[in-house]
Amino acid sequence: MAKKKPSAFDLLKTKEELTSLLDNFSDLVSSGTADVRAQVLELIPAFYLLRKLGTNILPEGDSVGARERILIYLQKYPEKIISSDELLVVSGITDYQRRIRELRSEMGWPVLSGNTIKSMLKEGDWDNMVADVSAIKPAQYIFLQSGQDKEAAYRWKLSNVIRRKNISIKDKLLEFFKNNIGRSITGEELSYLAKDATEWARRVRELRTEEGWPVKTRNTGRPELPVGVYVFEEDKQAEQHDRKIEDSTRIKVLERDHFSCRKCGWNLNMIRPEDPRQFLELHHLEYHAHKGENSEENLITICNVHHDYIHKHKMKKDQVLEWVEEK
């Protein structure tokens, strides 16, 4: 605790030393005789002094690490756009970006950079953001008022433990989910956990649809969730018979319905990127949660949009059959 606290005098003294070094350098250059290397050598102590000046601007100064200084500085100016050069001066290290990443992902501080904001804007609803975050360019940062997300920091630490295990990606995802029952988990976290940019989402879907784990998203039972957020509801796998529709049954149902949505007639040949209809799904007329069977008679082909509609309106078997006849 008895760490040396730099006083104003220290700063002044450092500044004087720096000035005299620069004067010497200036003399050297104007003499016209010094070669390039001599000039460079002369500047080295000035570089160190300049760095010392920067790191001692904050009252905490050198008594804390570079990461701490960055955090203190950011906290002093929340919701303001901070350029990377400021953080370079305050931190006094070249790799300050690495420290910023640690603050964000390992410790859960809300520091956004130009790039991270870009991906967040794609994913979520930032209309209510206090500052105009969309104005931030790369190499600029903003510290939000929202405070430290300790839970996110905990999840990050846990994620790293699981991530290093020598088990399949699906098992890693499942273990992570089981340790975060009922919590909102972002796709970004799952992507990191899986060390895999493209396939993790498929693995999550397999956990849900093929293995019957209750991983819920906006489109799968929890419409109040924002895009890109997953919730593992409970550590309980659905019964085997509920999960898998036999391929032979699936084919029979699709052929019977001419590979088209029974409500709107949409089929996979009509797929368009801007059309929300992207999949053909099989709907259980008698819900499988209510012991409805995976039989040809109990299944109808429906596009994902109308399938959502049926479930959103909790339509019963007779209602559905009547509804698909209305065109």
Next chain:
DNA sequence: CGTTCAGTGTTGGGTTCTAA
């Protein structure tokens, strides 16, 4: 006008250094 390339910044992976 599209392609290529250099420069810059971010990120995730890692190693080395150092102070307690």
Next chain:
DNA sequence: TTAGAACCCAACACTGAACG
């Protein structure tokens, strides 16, 4: 001896200038 700080590297995205 060890945890945390500092540093290094590769991959990638983005931008603007040069080029054909």
